[in-house]
Amino acid sequence: MPTRPTSNTEHPNGALSIAHLRVLAPPSVFVGVATELAAIVGEPPIEVSEGELVWLLDLPGQLTPKWHPQLLLCEPDVDDEDELRFVQTHGAGLFEIGVRVDERSGKRRWSDTPFGRVAWIPV
Amino acid sequence: MPDGAYLELISFTHPESHYPPSSPSRDARRHQQWANKECGWVAYAFLGAPRATQPLFALLNERLSGAGSNTRYAPEDAGGRTRSDGVEIQWEITPPARWAEKEGGTRLPFFCGDVTPRDLRVRMSSASATTTTFFGLRTRWLAWFSSR
Numbered sequence: 001m002p003t004r005p006t007s008n009t010e011h012p013n014g015a016l017s018i019a020h021l022r023v024l025a026p027p028s029v030f031v032g033v034a035t036e037l038a039a040i041v042g043e044p045p046i047e048v049s050e051g052e053l054v055w056l057l058d059l060p061g062q063l064t065p066k067w068h069p070q071l072l073l074c075e076p077d078v079d080d081e082d083e084l085r086f087v088q089t090h091g092a093g094l095f096e097i098g099v100r101v102d103e104r105s106g107k108r109r110w111s112d113t114p115f116g117r118v119a120w121i122p123v
Numbered sequence: 124m125p126d127g128a129y130l131e132l133i134s135f136t137h138p139e140s141h142y143p144p145s146s147p148s149r150d151a152r153r154h155q156q157w158a159n160k161e162c163g164w165v166a167y168a169f170l171g172a173p174r175a176t177q178p179l180f181a182l183l184n185e186r187l188s189g190a191g192s193n194t195r196y197a198p199e200d201a202g203g204r205t206r207s208d209g210v211e212i213q214w215e216i217t218p219p220a221r222w223a224e225k226e227g228g229t230r231l232p233f234f235c236g237d238v239t240p241r242d243l244r245v246r247m248s249s250a251s252a253t254t255t256t257f258f259g260l261r262t263r264w265l266a267w268f269s270s271r
Contacts, residue, residue: 018128021167023230036194036231039186057169069128094164094229097130115163 014105019098019121020070026087027051027075033092034073041071051075070098082112129245133157133165159225166228171236173199173215179234180217194231195220206243213238 025033034053038044045053052075056068076083086095096110096117103122110119135152142149152158157165172179180196187194197220203213217234237244 015124017124025230032192033230035190036187036192039190039192040183040231042186090161090229091226092230093226094167097164113163115161 014102016100016102016123018069019100020072020096020119021094022072022074022096022098022119023092024074024076024083024087024095025092029092030073030075037071037073045073048072067100082117156223159223160228161225164229166222167232168235169232171199171215171217171234173236173238179236183217197222201238203238210243211239212243214244 023033023037030051034045037055041055041057043055045055048054053073055071057071058068059065076087078084083095086093094116096119098119098121100121100123105120105122108120108122110117135155135158137152139149139152139158142152175182178199180198183196187196197218199215199217201213201215203211205211214235214237217236219228219231219233222228222233
C-alpha cells in the first residue's frame with residue numbers, strides 16, 4: 001500500500017498508526033495460546049494482570065522507537081457481552097484493533113460494530 | 124497510515140450463486156481462502172523474512188515444538204502481482220498450517236515478507252518507518268470504515 005499520495009495516510013478520523021492487537025482467548029485455552037504466541041514472537045509476555053498478557057512488538061527501521069505496537073492476549077471480560085459472545089462463537093481470535101489517533105480528533109474509548117471492535121487511543 | 128501499517132479491505136465481487144453450477148469459477152469462488160470466514164477481522168500479520176538462511180516456518184515450528192505445542196506453520200507460499208506501472212513485486216507468506224479453517228484464523232499471526240524491495244510495495248516517506256503489522260479483514264468493514 002503506497003504511502004503516497006498523502007491522502008493514503010492522512011485520515012479524517014485522525015488515525016495515525018496501529019496501537020495494539022487484542023486477541024481474546026477463553027480461560028480453557030488461554031495458557032495454550034500464550035505458549036504459542038510466546039514461541040512465535042520469540043519472547044515471553046509481560047503480565048499486565050491476571051488474564052492479560054502483552055508483547056511489545058518492534059518497528060523495523062527504528063532502533064529506539066518512541067512506542068511499541070502491542071500484542072495483547074486477554075481473557076474475555078465477564079461483564080462484556082460482546083467479548084463473551086466472540087469467544088463463544090470464534091474461540092480464541094483477534095477481537096479488537098487499537099488505533100492511535102490524534103487527540104484533537106476527539107475520539108475516545110472504542111467503536112463497536114457487528115463484526116469487531118476498534119479502540120481509539122488518543123496521543 | 125503514516126507509519127506504513129495498513130488495513131486491507133477484502134470483498135468478493137459476487138456471491139457464490141452468481142457463478143454457473145459446477146463451473147471452475149464457482150469452484151474457485153467456493154474455495155478461495157477467505158470464503159469460509161465470517162465478516163470482520165480475518166487475519167493479522169507480522170513482517171516475514173523471505174531471505175532467512177533457515178526458513179521462517181522451520182524456525183517457528185522448532186520453537187513451537189520446543190514449547191510443547193502441536194501448532195505448526197506451513198512452508199512459505201510465494202505471492203506477487205504486477206503494479207499498474209508494470210513493476211513486478213513479489214512476497215512470501217508464512218501461514219499457520221491450519222489457517223484455512225473457518226475458525227481460529229486470527230488466533231495466530233501470519234508472516235509476510237517482501238522478496239522484491241519493500242519500497243516497491245510500500246513506498247515510505249523518509250519521515251516514516253515500516254511496521255511489523257498489517258491486517259486483513261472482510262467485506263462489511265469496508266462500509267463501516269467508509270461511514271466514519
